[in-house]
Amino acid sequence: MAMALRTIGRRTSFLRRGFSSLSEATKAPTDGKLINLFSAINQALHIALDTDPRSYVFGEDVRFGGVFRCTTGLADKFGRNRVFNTPLCEQGIVGFAIGLAAMGNRAIAEIQFADYIYPAFDQIVNEAAKFRYRSGNEFNCGGLTVRTPYGAVGHGGHYHSQSPESFFCHVPGLKVVIPRSPFQAKGLLLSCIRDPNPVVFFEPKWLYRLAVEEVPQDDYMLPLSEAEVIRQGTDITLVGWGAQLSVLEQACEEAAKEGISCELIDLRTLIPWDKETVEASVRKTGKLLVSHEAPLTGGFGAEISASIAERCFLRLEAPVARICGLDTPFPLVYEQFYMPTKNKILDAIKATVKY
Amino acid sequence: MAAAAAARRLPAASLRQHRPLLLRPFASSSGDQQPITVETSVPFTGHKIEPPSRSVETTPSELLTFFRDMSLMRRMEIAADSLYKSKLIRGFCHLYDGQEAVAVGLEASITKKDAIITAYRDHCIYLARGGNLVEAFAELMGRRAGCSKGKGGSMHFYKKESGFFGGHGIVGAQVPLGCGLAFAQKYIKEGTVTFALYGDGAANQGQLFEALNISALWDLPAILICENNHYGMGTAEWRAAKSPAYYKRGDYVPGLKVDGMDVLAVKQACKFAKEYALKNGPLILEMDTYRYHGHSMSDPGSTYRTRDEISGVRQERDPIERVRKLILSNDIASANELKNIEKEVRKEVDDAIAQAKESPMPDPSDLFTNVYVKGFGVEAFGADRKEVKAVLP
Numbered sequence: 200m201a202m203a204l205r206t207i208g209r210r211t212s213f214l215r216r217g218f219s220s221l222s223e224a225t226k227a228p229t230d231g232k233l234i235n236l237f238s239a240i241n242q243a244l245h246i247a248l249d250t251d252p253r254s255y256v257f258g259e260d261v262r263f264g265g266v267f268r269c270t271t272g273l274a275d276k277f278g279r280n281r282v283f284n285t286p287l288c289e290q291g292i293v294g295f296a297i298g299l300a301a302m303g304n305r306a307i308a309e310i311q312f313a314d315y316i317y318p319a320f321d322q323i324v325n326e327a328a329k330f331r332y333r334s335g336n337e338f339n340c341g342g343l344t345v346r347t348p349y350g351a352v353g354h355g356g357h358y359h360s361q362s363p364e365s366f367f368c369h370v371p372g373l374k375v376v377i378p379r380s381p382f383q384a385k386g387l388l389l390s391c392i393r394d395p396n397p398v399v400f401f402e403p404k405w406l407y408r409l410a411v412e413e414v415p416q417d418d419y420m421l422p423l424s425e426a427e428v429i430r431q432g433t434d435i436t437l438v439g440w441g442a443q444l445s446v447l448e449q450a451c452e453e454a455a456k457e458g459i460s461c462e463l464i465d466l467r468t469l470i471p472w473d474k475e476t477v478e479a480s481v482r483k484t485g486k487l488l489v490s491h492e493a494p495l496t497g498g499f500g501a502e503i504s505a506s507i508a509e510r511c512f513l514r515l516e517a518p519v520a521r522i523c524g525l526d527t528p529f530p531l532v533y534e535q536f537y538m539p540t541k542n543k544i545l546d547a548i549k550a551t552v553k554y
Numbered sequence: 555m556a557a558a559a560a561a562r563r564l565p566a567a568s569l570r571q572h573r574p575l576l577l578r579p580f581a582s583s584s585g586d587q588q589p590i591t592v593e594t595s596v597p598f599t600g601h602k603i604e605p606p607s608r609s610v611e612t613t614p615s616e617l618l619t620f621f622r623d624m625s626l627m628r629r630m631e632i633a634a635d636s637l638y639k640s641k642l643i644r645g646f647c648h649l650y651d652g653q654e655a656v657a658v659g660l661e662a663s664i665t666k667k668d669a670i671i672t673a674y675r676d677h678c679i680y681l682a683r684g685g686n687l688v689e690a691f692a693e694l695m696g697r698r699a700g701c702s703k704g705k706g707g708s709m710h711f712y713k714k715e716s717g718f719f720g721g722h723g724i725v726g727a728q729v730p731l732g733c734g735l736a737f738a739q740k741y742i743k744e745g746t747v748t749f750a751l752y753g754d755g756a757a758n759q760g761q762l763f764e765a766l767n768i769s770a771l772w773d774l775p776a777i778l779i780c781e782n783n784h785y786g787m788g789t790a791e792w793r794a795a796k797s798p799a800y801y802k803r804g805d806y807v808p809g810l811k812v813d814g815m816d817v818l819a820v821k822q823a824c825k826f827a828k829e830y831a832l833k834n835g836p837l838i839l840e841m842d843t844y845r846y847h848g849h850s851m852s853d854p855g856s857t858y859r860t861r862d863e864i865s866g867v868r869q870e871r872d873p874i875e876r877v878r879k880l881i882l883s884n885d886i887a888s889a890n891e892l893k894n895i896e897k898e899v900r901k902e903v904d905d906a907i908a909q910a911k912e913s914p915m916p917d918p919s920d921l922f923t924n925v926y927v928k929g930f931g932v933e934a935f936g937a938d939r940k941e942v943k944a945v946l947p
Contacts, residue, residue, distance in 0.1 A: 260788055263857070286758035286794040287725055287786055315724065318761070354644040356707055358723035525921070531645065531707045532696040533921040 231382075231413030236406045239381035239414050240269045240346075243388040244307065246418045248277045251305055254342075254392065256282045258292060258309025266311060267348060267407050293319035293345060297327050297397075300340035305392055313349035313401060314358040320366070327397040328372030341395035346388070348404035349377075350442050350492055351538060356531045362493035362524070364440075367399050368470045368502065374398040375469040376423060377441040381412040386421030387467065394423060403442035410445075426473035428480065432462035434552055435486040438477060438503060440466045443490050443539065450544040459552050469499055477503065478510050485516040486551050490539050495523040517554035520547045586615035590884055594819035595876070601801050603808035603837070606826040610818040614886040616662070617877060618895075620817050624654040624874045625896050627678040629903045630687065631847070634677065634694055634708075637907070638851045643694045647708045649847040650678040652815075655873035656781055656841045657682040659820025660749060664828060667744060671719040671732040672751035674709035675781075675845075679751070683718040685711065687902065691910035699913035705920065717746075726752060726759030729778065733765040733836075736776035747775040747831045749824070755786025757800050766836060770807050773835035777827045778804075780840045781814065787849040788858040801840035814841030815871040844871065 234242070248254050256273055262284045264271035274282040285292045289310055296308035310316045316323075323345065331339035351360040367375050374396050378384035384402065391398040429444070430451055439447045444465055451461040462480050466472055481487050487507055489500035504519040522539040530537050589611050598605035631651040637643045650657070653675070660670070661682040672679050677690060685701060693700025694708050702710050702721075710721040719735060722728040732750025739746045756762065757780055769776045780800040784791050791798040801809030808830075812823040820841065827837050844867045848855025855864070881887050 263788065284789060284793060286789075287755040288758050288760060290760055291758075317724075318759075356645045356709070356723075358709075359646065527921060527925050530921055531705055532915060533918065536918055536921050 231415045233411055234381055234414050235408050236378075236381045236384055236402070236410045237267050237269045237408070239385040239412075240388060240402060241271055241273075242414070242416070243385040243392075244270060244273055245276070247305065247307065247389060247392045248273060248281060250418065253303065254281070254305035254307065255299060256307045256309070257285050257296070258346075259285060259287060259311045261309055265309065267404065269346075269402075269407075270309070289315050289318040290322055293322040294326065296343055296345070297322060297330070297340045300327075300342035300397070301330065301338055303342065305342040305344070306340075307344045307346060307392060310345060310347040312359055312361075312404075313347045313363050314361045316345075316347055316363060319345075323367065323373065323397070323399065324370050328370045330372075330397075332372060339395070340397050343397040344388075344392050344400055345398070346400045346402060348407070349401040350403045350405055351529070351534060352405050353534065355529070355534075357529050360529045360534070362401075362491065364399075364401055364469055364491075365493055365497060365499045365502075368499050370470075372397070373470065374423060375401070376467065377401045377403070377469060378467070379403070379441055379444045379465050380406070380410050382414045383421060383465075383467070385414055386419050387423070389418065390420040390423050393420065401441065405442045406445075421467075424468045424471050424473055426467055426476040427465045428462060428476065429465050430461065430463035432460040432484065434460045434484055435488060435548055436462045436464060436477065436480040436484045437544075437548075438464045438466055438487065438489045438500075439491060440469065441492075443492055446539070446541050447490055447544060449541045450548060453541065453545050454548050457549070459548060461548065466503075472503070474506055474510070477507060481507055481511045482514050485514055486520075486554075487515070488520040488522065488544070488547055488551060490522040490544055492524050492538065494526045495521055496526050498523050517551045520551045522547050587613045589613055590617070592818050592880060594822065595813045595816045595871075596819075598819070598823060599801070599811040601799075601804070601809040601811075601838075602806075603810065603830070605810055606822055610822045612818060612821075614881075614884065617881050617884075617886060620658055620662070621874065621877045621881060621892065622895050622899065623658050623682065624817070624877065625899045626687075626902065627651070627654045627657065627681055628874060629896075629899050630677060630681065630690065633903050633907060634691075635847065635851065637691075637694065642911070643708065643851075644696070645707050646674070647694065647851045648675040648849065649851070650675050650845065652846040652867070652872070653781060653783060653841075653843045654678055655817040655820055655876075656751075656779070656814050656843055658873075659817040660779070660824050662817075662821045663824035664749070665746070666716045667746045668828070669717040669719055669732070669735045669739065669746070669748040670751065671728045671735065671748065672721070673725060673728055673753060673756065674721070674723050675753075676709070676711045676721045680711040680713060680718060680721070683713050683716040685713055685716075685718070687906035688909045691907050692913045695910060695913075696915065697910060697913035698916045699910065703920065704916040705924075726756040726761055728752065729756070729759075729762045730765040730768075732778070733769045733774055733776045736769065736774040736831075736836075737772070739775055740773075745832055747777055747828050749777045749779055749827075751779045751781055753786060754780060754782045754784060754791045754798070754800060755789070755794065757782075757803060758795055766804055766807055766838075769836040770804075775831040776836045777824075777831050778836065778838045780838065781843055782840050783843050783845045785845075785849070785858065788853065790858065799840075801838050804836070804838040807836050807838055809838035809840060811840045811842065813871075814843030815867075815873045816876060817873055 261270040262274040296306035299306040327340050349362050378387045391400050437447050489503050500521040522544045525537050591609050594608045597608045628651050631649045638647045657678040689701040696704045709723045712720040729750045732748050736748040801811045813819045
């Protein structure tokens, strides 16, 4: 049985097709090249550094290209003064980035794995998020963008797989953005860098090489705080972000075979999140399911669930379902059991629709 | 502990058969304990402290034990390398080969009541602390028989009865923990100390200095050992630290720089450090060492340093070769006997791997155990979170 579960849990290379049901509004315009996620992020960083001479990229091991190749070529093109390595000190990296941003620069700090972001948690929550507020708008660190890879990767274990996005969603003053694909990542990252608020940008590390999509070479931005309906449906609304969307999409396909029409929404920005789009969708379908890799209790699904229950209480036909990681530390060998897999989501879709 | 050490040593009888004629009578076993004085490769350098002498006392049996233990560790790490490449070990695997002298020398100078805490490059320290080879391999492969029941993996080896506190993934986080252990030891008053090991990359973490300050303020018996293998993952020490003289970084806390590839120097320094710390509070030891593998199995280890550098260190400073030369030049054993030890060690490792492979994966219900103390009623759900619900014991 364990073997079967393992096979079920394994992600397929679905994403190589790209999202076939991409809504027309954000379809890549022209002159796109097929590239993967880390190349898209790399392009975004190149453009950001090109267009603003006061922008900087730094973090652990970024000069040679970074452990995930997101920063390749930047040091050669823009020089050591703008693209540089820091010692191994996350708190120092972010604190330093906040200072740089406070002087009007765009500081793009990289935390090598989201699992290591906790020493910097104080700086992000207490310094970055509240700077504008407590100085009465005299100072701000809007130029701060913290980029970090998050999420399960198949064998990451406790400290290379965590999804800490919900900790940061609890902090007014911050923005949290998570892309689902290369095209989204480039546009969203450029928006984050240019947004006048401090942003934490989580990159789904599973998709760095796996997700391949047509991405235009030019400079384009995607709007923040706007969710995107990537699949229209009528029976149930599914909400997710990042790598989890590919799993949700697979579940949608399977559900469609059983005659259940699912509407899939990519939240994209977690705070401030697009309540209106989700509400409009739930008013159409009457049912909601949220799925994320982070543990169930206190995950961002809880916020979405409570907000929608408030707004759509009389319209809801079933309790909001949350299919998330289990309430345990991210396990070593049990990853397939821990993860919110396609089958778990499918079962919940059916249970919710038949409530 | 003595029994375990004796078990690992060659039986004295077979040794005497091959030893060339000596002035001492053969019959006495005191030959194994005859003290030999060896000079360390380089003198110690002290920071705000008078360094110990370069002359180290050792015995033939101790040198043989060192040789065997380090060969065992070297073999284990190389075997782990091939297991990883054949995907039996998954996840992250950080190998310690090249640095064995630190683990072995440290262990030789302390008791099992002293505590050791380290970061993720912990396989050999686990072994030095009396860890079981089968349990080590089982843990690496994520099996039930592993020392952490298969739930920790390569980075999380522990051994409570020998005072080995692990095994930590987050860089630098183990140092304040180590100082806390020392704090407790000071209360227990059994003349024990804590050795908190960290790397040159972690030396730039702020929490280290916080822990040092507290330890110095309260005179805690904490010894911080910086295993300086000169590369923090792929970053050379001079690129990460303004002052790569890590033994001086304690400022008001004295420090000692030690050749970490010389097991006798390590032993001398740790013995000295333990005596010092019990009387005066914290001390920093910087072990100048080197790792042959990359940072982890995902790192080839050759993009940020030349192969010449690696082979140069291997030729000139390898810890096992150094002990081998000492043994041969002091006529403690012949080259053949040493080769036999290596063969035995190889077999021991192969047997352990075979045994570890037989252990099954942990039971899926183990996913939920030990999140909290037993009895806190963790709920487990079926796939749909509605139909099937169970409260775990």
